[in-house]
Structure formats: structure tokens, C-alpha cells
Amino acid sequence: MSFGVKAVNATAGAILLAAYVVLALGRGASGPEDIDSLRSLAEFMLVFAIVGVVAIIAVNIIYRIAVCAVFAAKNKDANDGDIERSVSAVVGCEDEMDKLINLKSQQIGYACVGMGIVATLFAFAYGDSPALALNILFASLLLGVIAEGFASCGMYARGVRHG
Amino acid sequence: MAERLVITNNIRKLRFFADEMTQLDLAERVNASRQTIIALEAGKYTPSLELAFRIANVFGVAVGEVFECRADAEG
Structure with missing residues (x-):
């Protein structure tokens, strides 16, 4: 994925996290502990995850489409081949630098998720409500995706070294 | 103390002398993205040995003529 795609994904992830936090607070993030309310919370999270995936694809x-439109508007004489070539250079193939950046940014994403899992365990250990623990877990997954996206953007901007 | 190796390159100059080859043309010929060529020219990325050889082959020169290395005190 290119810098632009990563930036778009990270921004979309941040918006989704903000939406989740607002919705979860609206529901009462550390609500009652009975199994029915946990089931309804799990359903809420599943629906949110599916909506999130669909939103990111969209x-x-x-x-x-916007990249194609902007390029076509800037280069009115360009034919379809030129447009396709230039657009694929912006959003297209993944080469060795992209793979290295993905690898390094995924480490940061996994670290966020790992800390979220530990925080979830602490929440259970200190007797917080299971609903709160589930919310911490879900938020840490979203945070991991966002951290990975923004770390990628930072590495594209600053550069990346082997080792 | 270990010295840090600073790798510089002459890709921009070589492109100019290769009939003003564009970054996109070079990227396509070495099977990389234009973004990678931009990062290489800006010194923000050091390529793998394979990519370095591919770039040198495009210009028909030795790898040592494309990339140069100097030691720099770390810190």
C-alpha cells in the first residue's frame, strides 16, 4: 500500500475509533455484568467491526476514484493508458520499501494490541466490569490499526532504514 | 564505537544523462514504485542489494557508480 492509501486507512480508522468511543459511552461503557448485556455488547462490537470493514473498503x-479524477483533470491530453500507469504508481504495487515499512509499522500495531490485552487482563483482575474489559480490548484493536497506519505514514515521510 | 555508514547515490544524475529518464520510467524498469525511487534519491531509503543491482543494470554501470558509501561518526 502506498503512503496515500495508508493515510486514508489510518484516518478512517481514527474516525471509526472516535465513533466507537461515542457510541460505547452512549451505551454505558462499563454497563451491567449479566450475560445478556455482554451478549448484546458482543453483537454491537461485531456489527461495528463489519460496518468498519465496509466503510474502509468504501x-x-x-x-x-478521486486520484483518477484529479490526474485526469490535471492532464487533459492523457489517454487511459497514461492515467492507469500514473494512478497505479500512486496507489498500486507493493515493493520492497512498502514491505519493510509494513513490517516495522505492524510491530508498533502489535505492541498497542498487546498492551490492550494486558490492560484487559488488569481490568478483570481488579474486578472491573467485563463490559469495560471488552471495550478496552476492542478499543486497543482499533488503536493498533491506527497506530500502524500513522507509523507507516511517518516512515514514508521520514524514511526507513534496514536493521 | 561503531561508525555509521552513510550511503549516497547518483541516481538523479544518472537519470539525467540517460535521456532524462523519468522516475516513473526507472521505477517500472526496476519493478519498484515511484515512491521508492523518490525516497532513494532523497536519501531516505537504502535499497536491497537486488534493487541496487537492478538500478545499476538499467544505467549500464557498476553498482559502485550508482551508490557510494562513507563512514560517519555515530551520534
């Missing part, structure tokens, strides 16, 4: 499609 945002990516819109981003690609």
Missing part, C-alpha cells in the same frame, strides 16, 4: 474505492 473509503479506499472513493480515494482511488
